[in-house]
Amino acid sequence: MNQNALAHRQSETRLRVLNPDGRPAIRQKVDVNQVSHRFLFGCGAFDSVAIMKTEDPAQKAFLQERMEKWFALFNYGTLPFYWGRYEPVEGQTAYTETMAAAKWLREKGVQVKGHPLCWHTACAPWLLQFSNEEILRRQIERIHRDVNAFRGVINLWDVINEVVIMPVFDRYDNAITRICKEKGRVGLVKEVFAAAKECDPDATLLINDFNTSEHYAELIQALLEADVPISAIGIQSHQHQGYWGLEKLNQVLERFSRFGLPIHFTENTLISGEIMPAHIVDLNDWQVDEWPSTPEGEERQAREISEMYSVLFAHPLVEAITTWDFNDGCWLKAPSGFVHADNTEKPSWYALKKLIHEDWETHVSLVTDEEGYISFTGFRGGYELKAAAGSASFTLEKDLKDTLRLS
Numbered sequence: 001m002n003q004n005a006l007a008h009r010q011s012e013t014r015l016r017v018l019n020p021d022g023r024p025a026i027r028q029k030v031d032v033n034q035v036s037h038r039f040l041f042g043c044g045a046f047d048s049v050a051i052m053k054t055e056d057p058a059q060k061a062f063l064q065e066r067m068e069k070w071f072a073l074f075n076y077g078t079l080p081f082y083w084g085r086y087e088p089v090e091g092q093t094a095y096t097e098t099m100a101a102a103k104w105l106r107e108k109g110v111q112v113k114g115h116p117l118c119w120h121t122a123c124a125p126w127l128l129q130f131s132n133e134e135i136l137r138r139q140i141e142r143i144h145r146d147v148n149a150f151r152g153v154i155n156l157w158d159v160i161n162e163v164v165i166m167p168v169f170d171r172y173d174n175a176i177t178r179i180c181k182e183k184g185r186v187g188l189v190k191e192v193f194a195a196a197k198e199c200d201p202d203a204t205l206l207i208n209d210f211n212t213s214e215h216y217a218e219l220i221q222a223l224l225e226a227d228v229p230i231s232a233i234g235i236q237s238h239q240h241q242g243y244w245g246l247e248k249l250n251q252v253l254e255r256f257s258r259f260g261l262p263i264h265f266t267e268n269t270l271i272s273g274e275i276m277p278a279h280i281v282d283l284n285d286w287q288v289d290e291w292p293s294t295p296e297g298e299e300r301q302a303r304e305i306s307e308m309y310s311v312l313f314a315h316p317l318v319e320a321i322t323t324w325d326f327n328d329g330c331w332l333k334a335p336s337g338f339v340h341a342d343n344t345e346k347p348s349w350y351a352l353k354k355l356i357h358e359d360w361e362t363h364v365s366l367v368t369d370e371e372g373y374i375s376f377t378g379f380r381g382g383y384e385l386k387a388a389a390g391s392a393s394f395t396l397e398k399d400l401k402d403t404l405r406l407s
Contacts, residue, residue, distance in 0.1 A: 005314045006379075009039065009360070011399050014375045017368050018405040019389045024372030025406065028387050032374070034362045036109060036382035037075055038397065039313065040264075040320035041356050043338075045070065045077030045110070047326070048101035049094070066343045070326050073338065073352055077105050078266075078322055079154070081114045081146060082122035090126050095149065102153045113156035113322075115266075116208065117143050118192045120166050120176040127175035132182050135175045140195045147199035156204040158234060158266065159196050160189055164211040164219060171282075186222050193228045208234030208266050212252045220259060232319065233259065234266040240276040240283055240334055243304040249311055257317050264320040265312060272301035272328075272346060273335040286332055293328055293335035293346070302347035309355055 017025040047070075051063045070077075079102060080086065087093045102112050118139060127135050147157065166188075167180040180188045189207065196205050207223070207230055209216050223230060233256050237244065244252075256263055272293040280286050305323075312318045324330075327337040328346075338349040362378035378396050385392050390406030 006360070008316045009313065010362075010377050010379050011396050012375070012377055013396060013400045014373060015385070015394070015400070016403045017372050017374065017385070017387065017392075018403060020406050022405065025368050025387060025389060026370055026372055028368045028372075028389070030366050030368060030374060030385055030387045032362070032364050032366065032376060032378070032383060032385050034379060034381050035384050037356070037361070038380035039360075040076035040111060040322075041074050042076030042078060042111075042113070042320055042322035043070060043074045043326050044322070044324050044330075045074075045101070045105060045112075045326075046080055048077065048105055049079060049097050052097040052100040052104070053094075062343070066327060066339065069339055069343065069345065069349070071108055071110075073349070073356060075109060076111045076113070076320060076322065078113050078115050079105075081116060082119065083124045083127075083142065084122045086146075087124055087142075090124070099150065099153065102150065106153060111156065112154045113158065113206075114146070114150065114154045116158040116161035117146065117196060118159065118176060118188075119161035120169050120174045120180070121162070123174045123176050125174075128173065130175070132179050136179045136183070136188075136191070139176070139179070140191065143192060143195040144199055147196050147203070151200050151203075155200060155202065157196055157206065158208045159205050160192050161208050162210060163189055163207065164209055164215050185219060186226050186228075189223055190226055190228050193230070197229050204231040205229060206232045206234040206264060206266065208236065210236035210238065210267075212236075212255070214255065217255050217258075220256070224259065230261060232262040232264045234264050236267040237265055238267060238269040238283060238324065239304075240269060240271055240286070240332065240336075241278055241280065242275045243270060243308070246307070246311065249308060253311075253315055253318075257315075261317070262319040263315070263317045264322070265318065266320075266322050267324045268308070268321060269324050269331075269334065269336045270301050270304045270308070270348075271334050271336050272297040272348070283332065288333060291329075291333045291335055293340065297335065298347050302351040305348045306351045306355060309352065313355075313360065 019025050047063045051060055054060050105112050163185050169177045273291055276286050312321050325336040327339045328335045329341045339345050360379055364376050366374045368374050380396050382395050392404040392406050
C-alpha cells in the first residue's frame, strides 16, 4: 500500500533528548520503538471471562495459551453482556468474572468494549412476565447498573444491537421486540442512549447492526435528527457466505461516511473453509455437525483479511476493526479464527501480525544532532525511546514537539 494513503494515521515528531543530568544528548544513537497503537485492532475476548470462571487447571492453561497469541495481535477486546447470559436468573449476574476479565485485559494494555446493553436476541426470558412499561423500566435500570459498575474499566459500549430488524423480528417472542414495537426504533434507541450517556458522559457509545443497507443509514439519519448521542457507527461484517470484495466494502464505507462519524467494524468474519450457501437468509439457520478449515481456504482467508484490513486502515473515518472469533469452531462452528481449535496459528494470524506489527508500526534508529534533536514520522500510539544514557516514553497523538529527559 502507498504509505501516503496512511498519512492520516501518522504524525510528524521533533524531540529534543536530554541526558539524565539535563544536558542535551548530542550525537547520540537512539532507538525509537512503537509499543502500542492508537488504532483499535480488536477481537472477541470471551475466553478471558472463561479463564476467570473455570476451576479446571488444564482448561485455564489452554485458554491462557490462546490468549497469549491473542495479545500478540490485538489491543482491543469485546466482552459479552448478553442480558440472558449475563443475568440468566434475575439478580444473579456474571459481574465477578466479567469484571475480573475486564481488569485483566486493561492491565495488559487492552481497551475493552461491552456488547451489548440492549438486544432482542439472547434477551433475558424472565422479562416476558412483565408489562411493556415494566420491561422498559428494567432495561433502563439494567443500563444504569452495568455502565455505572464498569465505569473506569469499560468506556466503550454497543448500546443497542440490530435495531433495523428489532421491531419486526418474529423468530420467537422476546421482551425487547415488544417494547421496540411500542416505542418505535427511534424512541427506544433514544431512551437507551440517554441512559448510557447519563451514566458515563465520556464513554464511546455505538449503535451496531448487520444490516448495512440504506435502511440502516436512514435509521442513523433519523436518530441524529432526534439528537441521539451516537459516538460511532458499528458495522457488522460476518462473511460466512463469502468475502464482500472491494466493491461492496467501498459501497458500505461510502454509505456510512456521509454522517462524518467514526466507523467501527465491530464483528468481522472471514472463513477458511467451504462457503455457506447463498440461499441461507438467516445465518443461524446453517447448522452443521462440523465445518472444517482447509489449506486452500486458509490461504484465501489470509489474503482476504489482508486486503480488507488494508482498505479499512486507509479510510480516515474507520477507528476500529474487530474480528469476531479468534479461534475456529465458535459461532456456527465456522472455521473463522486466526488459530485452529487446538490454538495452532493459521496463515491469517501471521498475515495480520505482519500488517499490525511490521507494516503499520514505527521502529527507527536515529542519531541526535548538535542540539540533541531527532525528527521522524510515526504511526500514532505509544513509544519508548532508548539511548545509552537511559530511556523515556511518549505518546504520539498528533504532530509533536517536545523534550524528553532520559532516566
